[in-house]
Amino acid sequence: MKRTIRVGLLGxxxxxxxxxxxxxxxxETIEGRLGAKLEVVAIAARSAERERDPIVPMERLVFDxxxxxxxxxxxxxxxxxxxxxQAGEVVRRALESGxxxxxxxxxxxAERGDVLIPLAEERGLDLYFEAAVAxxxxxxxxxxxxxxxxRILSLRGILNGTSNYILTxxxxxxxxxxxALRLAQEAGYAEAxxxxxxxxxxxxxxxxxxxxxxxxxxxxxxxxPTQGIQDVTSVDCRFAQRFGFVLRPLAxxxxxxxxxxxxxxxxxLLPSSSVLAGVSGALNAVAIEGAMLGPAMITGLGAGALxxxxxxxxxxxxxxxxxxxxxxxxxxSRAFRGQPKAxxxxxxxxxxxxxxxxxxxxxxxxxxxxxxxxxGAFEVSIEQMLQEGGDHETPAQIVIxxxxxxxxxxxxALSEVDRLSHVVAPTMLLRIEEA
Amino acid sequence: MKRTIRVGLLGxxxxxxxxxxxxxxxxETIEGRLGAKLEVVAIAARSAERERDPIVPMERLVFDxxxxxxxxxxxxxxxxxxxxxQAGEVVRRALESGxxxxxxxxxxxAERGDVLIPLAEERGLDLYFEAAVAxxxxxxxxxxxxxxxxRILSLRGILNGTSNYILTxxxxxxxxxxxALRLAQEAGYAEAxxxxxxxxxxxxxxxxxxxxxxxxxxxxxxxxPTQGIQDVTSVDCRFAQRFGFVLRPLAxxxxxxxxxxxxxxxxxLLPSSSVLAGVSGALNAVAIEGAMLGPAMITGLGAGALxxxxxxxxxxxxxxxxxxxxxxxxxxSRAFRGQPKAxxxxxxxxxxxxxxxxxxxxxxxxxxxxxxxxxGAFEVSIEQMLQEGGDHETPAQIVIxxxxxxxxxxxxALSEVDRLSHVVAPTMLLRIEEA
Numbered sequence: 001m002k003r004t005i006r007v008g009l010l011g012x013x014x015x016x017x018x019x020x021x022x023x024x025x026x027x028e029t030i031e032g033r034l035g036a037k038l039e040v041v042a043i044a045a046r047s048a049e050r051e052r053d054p055i056v057p058m059e060r061l062v063f064d065x066x067x068x069x070x071x072x073x074x075x076x077x078x079x080x081x082x083x084x085x086q087a088g089e090v091v092r093r094a095l096e097s098g099x100x101x102x103x104x105x106x107x108x109x110a111e112r113g114d115v116l117i118p119l120a121e122e123r124g125l126d127l128y129f130e131a132a133v134a135x136x137x138x139x140x141x142x143x144x145x146x147x148x149x150x151r152i153l154s155l156r157g158i159l160n161g162t163s164n165y166i167l168t169x170x171x172x173x174x175x176x177x178x179x180a181l182r183l184a185q186e187a188g189y190a191e192a193x194x195x196x197x198x199x200x201x202x203x204x205x206x207x208x209x210x211x212x213x214x215x216x217x218x219x220x221x222x223x224x225p226t227q228g229i230q231d232v233t234s235v236d237c238r239f240a241q242r243f244g245f246v247l248r249p250l251a252x253x254x255x256x257x258x259x260x261x262x263x264x265x266x267x268x269l270l271p272s273s274s275v276l277a278g279v280s281g282a283l284n285a286v287a288i289e290g291a292m293l294g295p296a297m298i299t300g301l302g303a304g305a306l307x308x309x310x311x312x313x314x315x316x317x318x319x320x321x322x323x324x325x326x327x328x329x330x331x332x333s334r335a336f337r338g339q340p341k342a343x344x345x346x347x348x349x350x351x352x353x354x355x356x357x358x359x360x361x362x363x364x365x366x367x368x369x370x371x372x373x374x375x376g377a378f379e380v381s382i383e384q385m386l387q388e389g390g391d392h393e394t395p396a397q398i399v400i401x402x403x404x405x406x407x408x409x410x411x412x413a414l415s416e417v418d419r420l421s422h423v424v425a426p427t428m429l430l431r432i433e434e435a
Numbered sequence: 436m437k438r439t440i441r442v443g444l445l446g447x448x449x450x451x452x453x454x455x456x457x458x459x460x461x462x463e464t465i466e467g468r469l470g471a472k473l474e475v476v477a478i479a480a481r482s483a484e485r486e487r488d489p490i491v492p493m494e495r496l497v498f499d500x501x502x503x504x505x506x507x508x509x510x511x512x513x514x515x516x517x518x519x520x521q522a523g524e525v526v527r528r529a530l531e532s533g534x535x536x537x538x539x540x541x542x543x544x545a546e547r548g549d550v551l552i553p554l555a556e557e558r559g560l561d562l563y564f565e566a567a568v569a570x571x572x573x574x575x576x577x578x579x580x581x582x583x584x585x586r587i588l589s590l591r592g593i594l595n596g597t598s599n600y601i602l603t604x605x606x607x608x609x610x611x612x613x614x615a616l617r618l619a620q621e622a623g624y625a626e627a628x629x630x631x632x633x634x635x636x637x638x639x640x641x642x643x644x645x646x647x648x649x650x651x652x653x654x655x656x657x658x659x660p661t662q663g664i665q666d667v668t669s670v671d672c673r674f675a676q677r678f679g680f681v682l683r684p685l686a687x688x689x690x691x692x693x694x695x696x697x698x699x700x701x702x703x704l705l706p707s708s709s710v711l712a713g714v715s716g717a718l719n720a721v722a723i724e725g726a727m728l729g730p731a732m733i734t735g736l737g738a739g740a741l742x743x744x745x746x747x748x749x750x751x752x753x754x755x756x757x758x759x760x761x762x763x764x765x766x767x768s769r770a771f772r773g774q775p776k777a778x779x780x781x782x783x784x785x786x787x788x789x790x791x792x793x794x795x796x797x798x799x800x801x802x803x804x805x806x807x808x809x810x811g812a813f814e815v816s817i818e819q820m821l822q823e824g825g826d827h828e829t830p831a832q833i834v835i836x837x838x839x840x841x842x843x844x845x846x847x848a849l850s851e852v853d854r855l856s857h858v859v860a861p862t863m864l865l866r867i868e869e870a
Contacts, residue, residue, distance in 0.1 A: 035772040138581030146573030149748030292745035293571045300731030310727035313584030327762030337470040
């Protein structure tokens, strides 16, 4: 008779329900690949009140997650309850009770990974988190296994589908930010409170996780210089297009020459012919440059109940294969053995890049000369310039693309420019990412 | 002290040398990920005569591959010697001697997998072949592990970089086929004898392997309807462009409604906005549609010594992790447990598609009417038509895009058209692949 692996599920919202549906609909395929049956024996939900999908076996529902974490029959716990504090406590307890854990919770791994992963490793347990970064894109597995032989030279991702959707609609349809955000919410991409998505906070958590896997470095998300997309206007989208660029929300990790890591999350102008420029709408992507591999890219849906559920259950098959082979802990959770190394993270100011600067000014003679003068004084040289005249009511817009410059110099120059009398609003700064 | 895993290498050409270089250059990274050292203790080369890269340790070179396959110290054998007959014999002997095997040899897996994979599985040995399909793209691992929870609805790939490079140059630079082929050879993409690449034979081997992993089906490469790119002309590229398409060498696997598999390898017209249309030059790509995952795509270099070596050594790390955990055979080589199932493969004629047809005719009144009449008689209806006038020396070209039609009907119609007196050359048929 076939072995049955018993699973506990923490969280019974859309992802949890998606997992139950997937385990039923794809049961035969999964069994054929795993060589064992999977059975969900306990499910923790937040509230008894809520109406549930008929797929949920009500008799297995409990309302205390610790009951699932410590359930004597459960071998593998799936955590899709979200949050950091309680989820962290529950996962810790599950590991201490000898359960393998699979989580879709990026905040949990980014904020508590330093404690939970060593705890799992000490006990020879698997702690997997493919679904925590870029939903259906198997980037964790690719970094941990497929590229195990290579040194990663750079990693650039579109890690937040909501932001990508908003920028895509703004550029393609000329929408204002608020309008595009509203459409993202209607389409179910953005949360009622979209702050984490549009501020870059979500992408920052994901980048911290990927940077640890790709470079073996300990990264505190708070150290990553981050710019959200909330200040991008349709005017910026239009100008970007006129210069041959598209705007994408990027997350970038790259070692610098002196051994530090350059990490950043920000919207960027990409040449419209670049591969990441082709990744539009709610799609996510990760582009990797390997020393041996050369360039490679993976694209797919970064969120949504089904892609996320699929990633959780693929991890479940993987951990199940380890269980059957008695091989827990065969792959280190963070790709490397042992603790990740502390590694300097470049200050934002150290970046050398080309920049897009949009100045809002009163259209008076000499304004451009004064701006150019300040930029020049800080060694920021101008590559292209475009002016769109305003009138008595709206300010004129001057857009400047710079040559390569040091970000600290650009920021210093802008703080001086923004004090000039004819400059009527803070200057918009966007980075240009080559190819 | 750290454990050392001892490796034997079959083949010391560019890929074999690339493996040795990678194992040296990335030694620290690999050791950090694997938790053990890797040592190549024996290398089989074809000839003592050849001049070797200084990275090759001459004292470990032997000229009989069976010595490596049966070497008492070797735990894992890497096969990059190529060919089917001898390589098959050597790999069989290695497995019988209890060695795990990693191969980059697509022909070997496609032609001998039915014998070698069960042999490995019976003995609890790993037989890995990530590098056999699409070089640096980890598609084997993605199908076997990352998508283990999903049902694949379709798989479409650009699996031959040489063909993609040739078609890209023909379209972008208006080159003739022979000229583009010559450039591919100069760039090192195409072999001196490019037959396997341009005939589709290479892509067919790869598709057979992928279809087995994605659908659990036994596929004989000889059953896959295959059209090479050698008859595509720059005229076709130009016409395709005028209709808003690009030409790409595709390999497609998709279950049909009645449970058979539709498999095919051919150049196809793709809408220029489609994701695969963006994959140009020597790049490979695999686009997958999963029932839960939705659409996803991986792109990267499909060939070349370093990407191939990288994939072989990543497999080596994976098999090494199994060795250290005592978990050989934890993942079935072909994603599913047990033997793949025989599954009907659709006859080429069963395909329903839109078609691009280019007729070479003497420019006489009534020619088009007669062609249209024949097509209509076979229920092939015309969606668009374009004629480019010839003169006394060159025939006129009529291009027709059809509505959806059954391939058997189109082929029957063409065999009748090609007998018409004013049709001066066999009609060119290309398939249109939507989105």
